[in-house]
Amino acid sequence: MDIDVKMTVNGKAVTGKVEPRTLLVQFIREHLRLTGTHVGCDTTQCGCCVVHVDGVAMKSCTMLAVQAEGRSVTTIEGLAAADGTLHPMQEAFREHHGLQCGFCTPGMVMMGVDIARRLPNADEKTVRHQLEGNICRCTGYQGIVEAIMDASAKMAAKA
Amino acid sequence: MGEFGIGQPVRRKEDVRLLTGGGQFTDDIDLEGQVYAAFVRSPHANAKIIAIDSSAARSMDGVIAVYTGQDLVDKGIGLLLNDASYTDRSGRPMSKPERQVMPVAQTRFVGEVLAMVVAETPSQARDAADAVEIDFDPSDAIASTAHALDPSAPKVWPQYDSNMVVHWEYGDQSDVDAKLAKSHKRVAVDLINNRLVVSPMEPRAAAAKWDAATQSLTVHTPSQGGRRLQMALAQQLLNLEPSKVRIISKDTGGGFGIRSKMYPETVMVSFAARELNRPVKWRGDRSETFVSDYHGRDQVNHAQMGFDAEGRITAMKLATLVNVGAYLSENGVRLPMEGGGRIIPCVYHVPDFYFSVKPVFTHTICTDTYRGAGRPEANYIMERLMDAGAKATGLSREEIRRRNFITQEQMPYKTHLGFTLDSGDFAGTLDMALKAADWAGFDTRRKEAATRGKHRGIGVASFIEGAGSRPTEGMRLSLDEKGDVTVFAGTYSHGQGHLTVYSQLVNEFLGVDFDKVKLVDGDTSLAPKVSVGTFGSRSSMVGGAGIKMAAEAIIAKGKKIAGHLLQTDAEKVVFANGAFQAGASSISLAEVAEAARDAKRIPEGMSPGLDETVTVELESENFPNGAHVCEVEVDAETGIVEIVSYVAVDDCGIVLNPFIVHGQVYGGVAQGVGQTLTENVVYDASGQLLTASYMDYGMPRAAHLSHIEALFNEVPAKTNPLGVKGAGEAGATGAPPAIVSAVVDALKPFGIDHIDMPLTPERVWRSIQNSKHGQAA
Numbered sequence: 001m002d003i004d005v006k007m008t009v010n011g012k013a014v015t016g017k018v019e020p021r022t023l024l025v026q027f028i029r030e031h032l033r034l035t036g037t038h039v040g041c042d043t044t045q046c047g048c049c050v051v052h053v054d055g056v057a058m059k060s061c062t063m064l065a066v067q068a069e070g071r072s073v074t075t076i077e078g079l080a081a082a083d084g085t086l087h088p089m090q091e092a093f094r095e096h097h098g099l100q101c102g103f104c105t106p107g108m109v110m111m112g113v114d115i116a117r118r119l120p121n122a123d124e125k126t127v128r129h130q131l132e133g134n135i136c137r138c139t140g141y142q143g144i145v146e147a148i149m150d151a152s153a154k155m156a157a158k159a
Numbered sequence: 160m161g162e163f164g165i166g167q168p169v170r171r172k173e174d175v176r177l178l179t180g181g182g183q184f185t186d187d188i189d190l191e192g193q194v195y196a197a198f199v200r201s202p203h204a205n206a207k208i209i210a211i212d213s214s215a216a217r218s219m220d221g222v223i224a225v226y227t228g229q230d231l232v233d234k235g236i237g238l239l240l241n242d243a244s245y246t247d248r249s250g251r252p253m254s255k256p257e258r259q260v261m262p263v264a265q266t267r268f269v270g271e272v273l274a275m276v277v278a279e280t281p282s283q284a285r286d287a288a289d290a291v292e293i294d295f296d297p298s299d300a301i302a303s304t305a306h307a308l309d310p311s312a313p314k315v316w317p318q319y320d321s322n323m324v325v326h327w328e329y330g331d332q333s334d335v336d337a338k339l340a341k342s343h344k345r346v347a348v349d350l351i352n353n354r355l356v357v358s359p360m361e362p363r364a365a366a367a368k369w370d371a372a373t374q375s376l377t378v379h380t381p382s383q384g385g386r387r388l389q390m391a392l393a394q395q396l397l398n399l400e401p402s403k404v405r406i407i408s409k410d411t412g413g414g415f416g417i418r419s420k421m422y423p424e425t426v427m428v429s430f431a432a433r434e435l436n437r438p439v440k441w442r443g444d445r446s447e448t449f450v451s452d453y454h455g456r457d458q459v460n461h462a463q464m465g466f467d468a469e470g471r472i473t474a475m476k477l478a479t480l481v482n483v484g485a486y487l488s489e490n491g492v493r494l495p496m497e498g499g500g501r502i503i504p505c506v507y508h509v510p511d512f513y514f515s516v517k518p519v520f521t522h523t524i525c526t527d528t529y530r531g532a533g534r535p536e537a538n539y540i541m542e543r544l545m546d547a548g549a550k551a552t553g554l555s556r557e558e559i560r561r562r563n564f565i566t567q568e569q570m571p572y573k574t575h576l577g578f579t580l581d582s583g584d585f586a587g588t589l590d591m592a593l594k595a596a597d598w599a600g601f602d603t604r605r606k607e608a609a610t611r612g613k614h615r616g617i618g619v620a621s622f623i624e625g626a627g628s629r630p631t632e633g634m635r636l637s638l639d640e641k642g643d644v645t646v647f648a649g650t651y652s653h654g655q656g657h658l659t660v661y662s663q664l665v666n667e668f669l670g671v672d673f674d675k676v677k678l679v680d681g682d683t684s685l686a687p688k689v690s691v692g693t694f695g696s697r698s699s700m701v702g703g704a705g706i707k708m709a710a711e712a713i714i715a716k717g718k719k720i721a722g723h724l725l726q727t728d729a730e731k732v733v734f735a736n737g738a739f740q741a742g743a744s745s746i747s748l749a750e751v752a753e754a755a756r757d758a759k760r761i762p763e764g765m766s767p768g769l770d771e772t773v774t775v776e777l778e779s780e781n782f783p784n785g786a787h788v789c790e791v792e793v794d795a796e797t798g799i800v801e802i803v804s805y806v807a808v809d810d811c812g813i814v815l816n817p818f819i820v821h822g823q824v825y826g827g828v829a830q831g832v833g834q835t836l837t838e839n840v841v842y843d844a845s846g847q848l849l850t851a852s853y854m855d856y857g858m859p860r861a862a863h864l865s866h867i868e869a870l871f872n873e874v875p876a877k878t879n880p881l882g883v884k885g886a887g888e889a890g891a892t893g894a895p896p897a898i899v900s901a902v903v904d905a906l907k908p909f910g911i912d913h914i915d916m917p918l919t920p921e922r923v924w925r926s927i928q929n930s931k932h933g934q935a936a
Binding site for chain 1: 170171173174175177178179180181182183184186187189282358359360361362410411412413414415442444445446653654655656818819821822824825826827828829830852853854858860861862864866867890
């Protein structure tokens with residue numbers, strides 16, 4: 001039996017009818033057709049599906065859609081400004097070659113924003129450990145780590 | 160030309176789209192009216208299929224069809240083919256068992272596809288797949304490479320004498336044995352090159368649509384270029400004209416060698432779309448990719464080397480067992496010979512070489528090309544031999560390498576199995592790496608680490624690669640009326656940034672703005688007829704040469720049109736800075752492109768347009784090489800290895816974009832670090848895959864790596880017009896021997912000579928416990 005859900009996604013109120021077992025990532029991808037959030041594993045390891053729920057990074061494959069009822073979700077599509085200006089984290093990923101194939105990238109960027117929020121002055125070692133839950137097979141993480149440190153500094157300076 | 164030309168660290172044009180959620184990976188694509196596939200996979204490594212009962216599944220909600228191997232036989236679907244042909248020295252050909260898309264009578268590895276369910280929703284398909292009942296008669300299995308040829312090993316293919324595919328040999332064994340016996344020093348190493356999952360982050364997927372009106376098939380799937388998939392699907396499997404099959408890969412989330420292989424799921428999704436006349440989509444779970452994507456590496460090697468009194472190599476002998484899995488994949492059986500064998504003796508002069516290769520069948524998924532594809536295995540063997548040689552001769556690790564390097568004076572240098580090395584400054588590259596890593600100052604750091612209770616070690620590896628195999632590729636440049644350029648490529652970018660680099664090249668050769676270049680790739684209907692794809696670090700060489708050649712054709716035609724417009728001889732027209740000039744007159748490329756579209760403004764008899772398709776046909780691969788130095792600290796109490804510094808000096812020839820090439824080096828090193836420290840595919844004795852998820856398999860995380868310092872020693876390749884050498888696979892080749900050398904150096908106080916990869920804390924700790932010096936030196 002389908003259940004009604006409603007939440008805010010990227011600033012817009014959305015509703016849907018879902019099977020109880022529907023994961024938040026399925027709701028985002030299949031119901032809302034926001035396909036920037038990716039599914040890279042089935043065991044909550046890879047982090048390709050990270051979104052923000054009420055401003056906190058969450059693996060959307062490990063949360064039911066109904067658990068997001070009434071909450072505010074931000075996906076990679078909602079991160080840049082309305083006029084298309086990239087978020088400092090997105091800009092830093094571009095500047096530091098933090099992506100190659102682009103599949104893990106949305107999750108990495110969303111995680112990077114979360115790390116910057118929690119640990120604005122994190123050193124390299126800390127950032128590397130903070131990325132335990134995000135796997136990249138292309139970049140060797142070097143550009144990702146540099147991007148997160150650079151954007152964190154810029155976001156902290158702005159705040 | 161300035162800031163966007165060759166050699167500039169231009170930022171990627173691909174990134175904004177991918178950073179804002181605009182990627183179009185296969186699972187992001189929905190086809191109208193699509194239905195969903197789920198697969199039933201074998202839980203046994205070796206079992207007779209007695210019966211498949213799909214009646215319960217068929218009666219479930221939303222189920223449209225269930226297919227088994229017998230359905231494919233009945234419908235005349237073809238076999239998955241392999242075109243390798245090796246023979247032993249008596250002329251006996253290799254064993255070539257047939258591979259059905261879904262086997263009818265016998266399953267040979269865990270995860271093999273045995274049935275397919277199609278249903279209205281993904282969850283209905285999955286639920287019904289779980290309801291398909293298969294009656295098996297299981298038998299013992301063999302998964303171990305080392306034991307595959309034991310007389311007691313179960314046979315994967317009972318019609319053959321043994322699990323050996325072929326015994327392939329090169330060289331004169333008795334001659335090499337005699338030389339080894341007479342050598343001043345002899346060393347021997349036994350090495351396991353651990354089996355790996357390739358694991359691009361986008362799981363394998365396919366979405367197929369059949370158009371009944373035109374009797375044609377379109378398949379969306381991740382790939383490394385679709386032409387081979389198109390040809391195999393059409394000609395081998397579905398009995399269609401190639402023109403009736405179109406493969407589209409919009410974005411592909413990583414390749415590393417295992418895309419563009421013809422997997423059963425791709426065939427089945429295509430078959431079902433045609434049978435049902437409805438679009439069919441499938442996205443693999445990560446656990447499905449673990450059991451059914453081709454794996455990489457998996458060799459057991461025994462190597463011997465002799466040295467004379469000066470430490471120069473006299474001869475080498477190598478015996479390789481390679482695990483090809485249950486069937487012959489496209490390339491698995493070739494890798495020790497064509498991938499690794501041809502590059503041996505790597506960067507060293509080896510006067511005499513005997514090589515024995517025994518590919519073996521086991522009850523496991525096939526192995527195939529993975530980043531480096533035989534070259535990492537070959538270089539690992541050479542570098543472990545050189546370290547052993549250093550110890551035996553008393554020379555330092557760097558000195559024994561220097562004494563044996565192939566010099567620039569010896570080039571062109573023909574390897575035993577037929578590569579011709581054209582360029583490379585192996586000694587200079589090594590010196591750069593040692594200097595950048597402060598090799599000379601290491602002892603101070605070792606002593607400092609000791610005060611913290613850590614065993615610090617340093618390691619070095621020199622290596623060489625062969626890049627750009629099958630060096631033929633098509634390329635088309637098309638100018639619109641504004642002079643903007645569209646590149647239609649036979650190569651396919653799946654993370655390498657071809658749009659950026661090709662735009663740089665068009666800017667360099669035609670003077671067209673970097674931003675006014677588009678790339679169309681990943682679509683067999685739009686690619687040049689000759690479209691081989693992207694693998695083996697080939698796109699800078701064949702794609703780059705293609706753009707240069709097509710740009711030259713555009714300029715040649717443009718000169719004729721410019722001469723016509725300027726009323727002068729074409730021979731007097733010069734092309735420079737994006738414009739055609741004759742004397743004081745000048746006309747821009749954009750103006751010529753516009754005029755070219757008008758039959759009245761071009762010379763009589765000329766076809767309109769500035770649109771040229773070329774086929775690059777180069778004679779040889781190129782040979783990227785390098786020297787990597789790694790420094791580690793080992794905690795003897797826990798066995799944990801920490802990489803504390805990593806210097807990579809690579810000769811990738813002329814570097815087209817250092818920003819992107821650095822990324823290739825970092826990514827390659829990370830995969831090498833993974834192989835060396837964390838990654839290992841483990842099957843148990845019954846053929847069950849124990850490492851079937853990211854919870855059990857050690858994918859390298861950010862914290863396993865340190866900052867990598869990447870430098871270039873650019874020695875232009877002589878084998879291609881741009882002087883480039885492939886950059887993609889160097890890191891994965893250099894890292895394993897450099898890291899193992901460093902860890903063994905750190906563990907010198909314990910008398911440890913070697914530990915097989917992966918150097919997990921457990922293995923390192925056990926090695927220390929079992930060492931002759933016991934608890935600590």
